[in-house]
Amino acid sequence: MNSMRRVVVTGIGIVSPLGIGARTHWENLIGGKVAVRRIAAFDPGGFPSQIAGEVPAFKITDFVPKSYRKATKVMARDIELAVVAADDAFKDANIQSRAYTDKPSIPAGRFGCNIGAGLISAELNELTAAMHVAREGNKLDLKKWGQDGMGQLTPLWLLKYLPNMLACHVTIVHELKGPSNTITCADASSHLAIGEAFRTIQRGKADLAICGGAESKVNPMGLMRQCLVKRVNTESNESPERAVRPFDSGAAGTCIGEGGGLLILEEYESAKNRGAKIYAELVGFGASQDTHNITDPSPTGHSYGSAIRKAMTEAKVSPAGVGCLVPHGLGIASHDRAEIAGLRLALGDALEKVPLAPIKAQIGNLAAGCGVDAATAVLSLHSGAIPPAVNSNKSSSIERLNMQPTARETKFDVAITSVYSLGGQNAALVFRRV
Amino acid sequence: MDRVVITGLGWVTPMGHSIDAVWKRLLNGESGIARTTLFDASQFPTTFSAEIKSDYRLEDFCPDLSKHQGVGRNTRFALGACAQAWKGAGLDAAKLDLDRVGIYLGSGEGSLDFDAYSGAALASWAEGATSMDSVKWAQVAAEFMNPTRELEQEPNMPLSHLALLTGARGPALNCLTACAASTQAIGEATEILRRGDADVMIGGGAHSMIHPFGVTGFNRLTALSTLNEDPVRASRPFDAQRGGFVLGEGAGMVILETLEHAQQRGANILSEVVGYGSTADAYRITDQDPQGMGAIVAMQEALKDANLGAADIHYINAHGTGTRENDGNETVAIKAVFGDRAKQVPISSIKSMMGHLIAAAGAVELITCVLAIRDNMLPPTTNLDHPDPECDLDYVPNKARSARVDAAMSNSFGFGGQNDTIIVKRFAR
Numbered sequence: 001m002n003s004m005r006r007v008v009v010t011g012i013g014i015v016s017p018l019g020i021g022a023r024t025h026w027e028n029l030i031g032g033k034v035a036v037r038r039i040a041a042f043d044p045g046g047f048p049s050q051i052a053g054e055v056p057a058f059k060i061t062d063f064v065p066k067s068y069r070k071a072t073k074v075m076a077r078d079i080e081l082a083v084v085a086a087d088d089a090f091k092d093a094n095i096q097s098r099a100y101t102d103k104p105s106i107p108a109g110r111f112g113c114n115i116g117a118g119l120i121s122a123e124l125n126e127l128t129a130a131m132h133v134a135r136e137g138n139k140l141d142l143k144k145w146g147q148d149g150m151g152q153l154t155p156l157w158l159l160k161y162l163p164n165m166l167a168c169h170v171t172i173v174h175e176l177k178g179p180s181n182t183i184t185c186a187d188a189s190s191h192l193a194i195g196e197a198f199r200t201i202q203r204g205k206a207d208l209a210i211c212g213g214a215e216s217k218v219n220p221m222g223l224m225r226q227c228l229v230k231r232v233n234t235e236s237n238e239s240p241e242r243a244v245r246p247f248d249s250g251a252a253g254t255c256i257g258e259g260g261g262l263l264i265l266e267e268y269e270s271a272k273n274r275g276a277k278i279y280a281e282l283v284g285f286g287a288s289q290d291t292h293n294i295t296d297p298s299p300t301g302h303s304y305g306s307a308i309r310k311a312m313t314e315a316k317v318s319p320a321g322v323g324c325l326v327p328h329g330l331g332i333a334s335h336d337r338a339e340i341a342g343l344r345l346a347l348g349d350a351l352e353k354v355p356l357a358p359i360k361a362q363i364g365n366l367a368a369g370c371g372v373d374a375a376t377a378v379l380s381l382h383s384g385a386i387p388p389a390v391n392s393n394k395s396s397s398i399e400r401l402n403m404q405p406t407a408r409e410t411k412f413d414v415a416i417t418s419v420y421s422l423g424g425q426n427a428a429l430v431f432r433r434v
Numbered sequence: 435m436d437r438v439v440i441t442g443l444g445w446v447t448p449m450g451h452s453i454d455a456v457w458k459r460l461l462n463g464e465s466g467i468a469r470t471t472l473f474d475a476s477q478f479p480t481t482f483s484a485e486i487k488s489d490y491r492l493e494d495f496c497p498d499l500s501k502h503q504g505v506g507r508n509t510r511f512a513l514g515a516c517a518q519a520w521k522g523a524g525l526d527a528a529k530l531d532l533d534r535v536g537i538y539l540g541s542g543e544g545s546l547d548f549d550a551y552s553g554a555a556l557a558s559w560a561e562g563a564t565s566m567d568s569v570k571w572a573q574v575a576a577e578f579m580n581p582t583r584e585l586e587q588e589p590n591m592p593l594s595h596l597a598l599l600t601g602a603r604g605p606a607l608n609c610l611t612a613c614a615a616s617t618q619a620i621g622e623a624t625e626i627l628r629r630g631d632a633d634v635m636i637g638g639g640a641h642s643m644i645h646p647f648g649v650t651g652f653n654r655l656t657a658l659s660t661l662n663e664d665p666v667r668a669s670r671p672f673d674a675q676r677g678g679f680v681l682g683e684g685a686g687m688v689i690l691e692t693l694e695h696a697q698q699r700g701a702n703i704l705s706e707v708v709g710y711g712s713t714a715d716a717y718r719i720t721d722q723d724p725q726g727m728g729a730i731v732a733m734q735e736a737l738k739d740a741n742l743g744a745a746d747i748h749y750i751n752a753h754g755t756g757t758r759e760n761d762g763n764e765t766v767a768i769k770a771v772f773g774d775r776a777k778q779v780p781i782s783s784i785k786s787m788m789g790h791l792i793a794a795a796g797a798v799e800l801i802t803c804v805l806a807i808r809d810n811m812l813p814p815t816t817n818l819d820h821p822d823p824e825c826d827l828d829y830v831p832n833k834a835r836s837a838r839v840d841a842a843m844s845n846s847f848g849f850g851g852q853n854d855t856i857i858v859k860r861f862a863r
Contacts (some may be wrong), residue, residue: 046572071719109731113714117610119543119588122647125565128555132563140552142646146477150650158651159719159849163543163589163610168850171716177728180714180852181618184543184589184610192607199625205712205735220568220575228581287631289537289597289606293501294585303603306533310631422585423594425606 007201008434009378010276011093011264013085015214016372017053017257017363021088025372026379029387030407034241034362036255041218049232051240052218053257053364055081063087065099068173074156075169076120077258081369082166082214083173085260089210090174093264093276098175105274112178112206113171114197115262116189116213117163118368121221126153166214178206187328189213190261190371191419191427195285197265198429207267212371214260226256229295229422231332244365245391246329246358247336247401254330257364261371263378268434279382280415280431284317286310290424297338297420304338305345307426308418312346315414315430319350323412324386326377328419329358330365331391339420340401346428355402355410361391370419374429377417381431384411438627439861441701442523442689443801444515444638448484448682448788451495451514453522457805459787460813461834465666466788467680472644473548480658482665483644484682484789486511501598506544506586509595511685511794512640516596519636523689524701527601536604536632537596538623540615541685542641542793544587545648550578592640592685604632610793612848613753615639616686617796621710621856623690633695640685641793652681655720657757667817669790671754671783672761672829674822679755682789686797688804705804705858708841709740715851722759722847726767732853733771733843740857742841744772747779747857749806749842751799752829754783754815755790760847762824769827780837782830786816796846800856803842807860812837 014021017035018028028035035053044050060072060080064087075083090097096105131140134149159165164182171180179200183193190213197211217223226232233253236243245251271278288307292298312319328339344351359376366372380386389403418428443453448466450456459466470483492510493499495517502513558571585591593608605626611618616639623637643652652658659678661668670676696703713735715728722729737743753764769776784802791798806812811834818831841859848854 042566042568044568044572046569048576074719108716109713124555124571127647128559128566129564131552131556132559135556138553138557139549140556140646142474143477145646145650146475146479150478150654153650153654155654155656156720157654159655161651162612162849164612164848164850164852165719167611167714168719168852171714171851172718175716177714177716177731179712180611181609181622181712182611184608185593185606186588186590196607196622199629203625203629220566220571224572224575224579225584227576228579228584230581287536287605287607288533289594289603291532291597291601291603294591294594294598303533306603421590423588423590424597425590425593425608 005202006268006281007198007265008268008271008281009263009279010266010271011089012375012378013089013262014372014375015055015081015085016259017055020056020058022092029359029362030385032388032390032406034390036240036243036364038240042220047223048227048234049255050237051243051255054218055258058084064173074160076160077216078117078120078214079166079169081216081260082115083169085214085262086170086210089262089264099173104175106208108175108177110178110207111176112197112200112209113167113176114181114193114209114211115167115170116183116193116368117166118215120161120163121219122161124220185425186421186423187367187370188419188421188425188427189368191374191429192287194263194374194429195287195427198282198285201265201267207270209265210262211265212262213368215368216258217256217367218258223256242391244331244361246331246361248392251331251333251336253332255364257366259366259369259372261369261375263375278434279378281434283432284311284315284430286428288426294423297335299338299341301338301342301345304342304420304426308346308428311428311430317414317430319347322354322414322416324355324357324380324415326357326359326373326417329360331360352400353402355386357387358389358392359387374417377415378431381415381433385409435628436630437693438624438690438707439693439696439703440688440705440804441691441696441703442519443804444518445686445798445801446486446490446511446514447684447798448486451490460784461811463814463816463832464787467665467669473646475649478649479653479660480649481662484680485644486683502595504582505595507642508541508544508640509586509592512541512592513595513599515685515687516599516636519687519689520600532601532603534604534633535602536626537593537602537606537636538619539593539608540619540639540793541589541592541608542610543589544591545642545645547583548646554578596636611852612850613792613795614846614848614852614854615793617844617846617854617856618712620688620800621712621854624707624710627690627692633692635690636687637690638687638797639794641791642683643792644681644683669756669786670817671756671786671815672825673818674820676756676758676761678757680789682791684791685794686801703861705807706861708859709736709857711735711739711855713853717851719850722763724763726763728851728853729767729847730770732855736855736857744775746841747843748839749812750779750781751803751844752781752783753845753847754785756785765825765827776827780812780828780830782813782815784813800844803844803858806839806842810836810839
């Protein structure tokens with residue numbers, strides 16, 4: 001058993017509403033910039049919530065080798081975000097993968113991949129244009145659809161929307177042939193994917209892995225589904241920069257977003273041997289499940305707290321030693337209260353002292369793209385700065401929490417990031433300075 | 435490292451929904467494939483599928499459905515399969531540390547709410563339009579769409595419902611690696627038990643893609659058989675006249691436990707999970723690597739993990755989809771791994787009888803391996819009438835066979851190049 005194998009972070013790739021590239025994201029985050037705005041991708045006028053964290057424009061062909069440009073035609077937005085984040089991560093880690101050279105510096109079979117994904121929405125314009133051919137009034141006539149309608153769709157149509165295609169494109173572009181997985185647990189996907197990739201390296205099945213997740217809900221179906229389950233803020237369409245207010249007494253719902261956050265994890269000796277820049281060591285991972293109901297986290301915080309506690313126990317970290325915690329912090333009042341209960345169970349009285357960085361106020365909820373939150377925790381530890389809590393002015397009356405409206409510079413040794421999903425999956429990761 | 439055993443089995447399949455009844459039908463070479471009834475597929479290129487039949491009643495397995503109102507088709511299958519496995523394993527929530535009971539599924543997304551979806555889209559698409567009127571769409575969609583039915587399309591919903599059913603609060607994950615998903619889920623669940631992060635794991639998967647856009651997607655890829663005149667003969671793995679797979683639906687669940695936990699509670703041990711291998715082709719999103727390298731390494735990794743040689747494997751449950759590409763490549767890969775032994779080891783594909791359950795396929799196929807070991811019986815590959823020179827191994831054609839099976843291998847390969855192999859073995863102290 002290779003339980004002694006240590007795992008470190010040697011590359012970070014981020015595509016977020018605050019920018020393309022980990023550096024841009026980080027600088028804007030620390031600067032307190034808010035990227036939640038009125039939706040530009042489509043006219044959101046008919047929706048109760050009309051705001052989102054949208055990724056700035058990019059051209060996907062700029063992020064793949066020339067020979068792969070044709071394949072970008074079958075990439076849903078979610079896949080593009082993963083591919084762009086992967087390019088950023090590989091370049092940051094200074095790894096010469098197949099994307100950049102004919103002589104890759106890392107054996108393909110020892111490189112794993114685990115990219116969390118969401119429920120990818122089919123592009124409505126493309127599908128409806130095809131359906132229009134087979135319409136009978138406002139209904140789709142399935143006989144006509146079978147005869148003439150479906151033929152309007154490109155033969156590879158289905159492949160744009162399979163969640164495992166994020167990982168598949170990334171493994172093909174960079175030629176990664178080790179264990180590959182796709183976790184689909186909504187907002188918890190990225191953290192679970194990173195945790196699972198960590199285990200894969202620990203047990204010796206791979207020496208490196210690219211892991212995290214990507215998703216875009218910035219499309220009509222993605223937004224509608226969040227409106228239907230009443231998780232999004234519908235009161236702040238005129239003041240989007242103030243809309244998401246994690247742990248604030250004025251919390252009135254979260255907002256949708258899009259992005260991708262990927263880490264390159266590497267076995268410690270392998271990283272040292274190639275002289276890699278080491279951001280942090282991944283020292284703890286915990287996962288658990290709520291059994292309260294489908295849509296709401298348990299108000300006791302039992303399982304959320306137990307995921308964080310498991311990760312801290314594995315990391316041998318005491319609550320007082322935690323220098324920064326990037327929570328899920330959705331800005332939904334009842335959810336925030338449940339999250340605080342869980343944090344209280346994990347951290348005890350130290351909860352009031354641990355600096356919290358609820359970054360969704362600035363970027364929205366990236367769902368399966370919450371790998372951005374995990375990557376932010378690593379950057380925070382590495383650069384010795386705690387991101388601001390820009391909209392958490394009036395702290396909730398239940399607890400006094402350690403949040404500041406502006407970034408804080410402080411050197412510390414341990415960062416935690418934790419999430420929970422609609423559906424009750426919980427995950428936490430603990431990073432330590434090497 | 436803890437040993438991991440299987441103590442409970444459950445499935446909901448196109449051929450029935452009890453372990454022994456379906457097993458008997460598989461050994462008889464029967465079929466669960468027929469004309470599609472879930473929607474009007476009469477003018478689709480493929481008009482048949484392997485549906486769960488209308489005699490499946492979730493209430494028969496889960497009398498209390500209060501926490502599961504409005505669940506989608508895949509969740510309905512997952513709950514029934516899980517209840518069977520849980521009961522079969524003799525588990526009692528009151529006697530378990532539920533923080534150490536986890537779930538790892540490879541479930542697919544839920545079926546689209548087709549009428550609401552197509553209705554809202556068409557109502558907001560004017561004659562001659564080139565794009566959706568999103569303002570109008572938002573108003574119509576909000577009226578047409580049901581929050582629960584939309585939520586039930588999230589791929590983590592079967593997982594979340596199984597947690598409510600069983601009370602499991604341990605590690606909980608869903609992976610969706612296309613047709614390899616539930617094999618991967620059971621493999622990863624095994625790893626969670628091996629490293630001591632749980633005592634019990636529910637592993638498996640559920641999926642239904644038998645809906646208009648699911649069939650559309652596979653028909654456009656020309657992946658489905660179009661033998662509309664004879665559905666029962668349509669799924670023909672390894673046959674020279676194979677022409678694509680047959681879409682099925684369903685769920686398979688197993689209860690996995692550390693050996694120590696199973697023994698302490700005096701559980702009936704059905705099999706031991708001894709090996710798991712997982713790789714990526716990194717070849718193309720549309721095709722498998724024709725050299726079969728990803729599949730070869732997955733099988734080799736599983737053998738190494740199990741500490742077994744090729745000669746120790748007595749049965750291979752093939753991915754065997756009945757597509758021209760898969761069956762040829764899988765044969766190439768098996769030959770590369772098994773060498774001289776390739777022609778001696780019996781291989782079969784139950785997809786010939788129950789179709790391809792996509793994300794759930796691996797779980798029902800692993801259950802088949804456990805039953806093959808239990809009864810020393812091999813299910814056949816039906817419709818294997820015309821030998822293909824490219825597929826020249828022993829596929830147990832058309833008739834079940836009695837044979838000593840102490841260890842069996844189950845292969846699953848997914849679109850995009852995901853390869854997963856699990857090996858189960860007769861349990862011996």
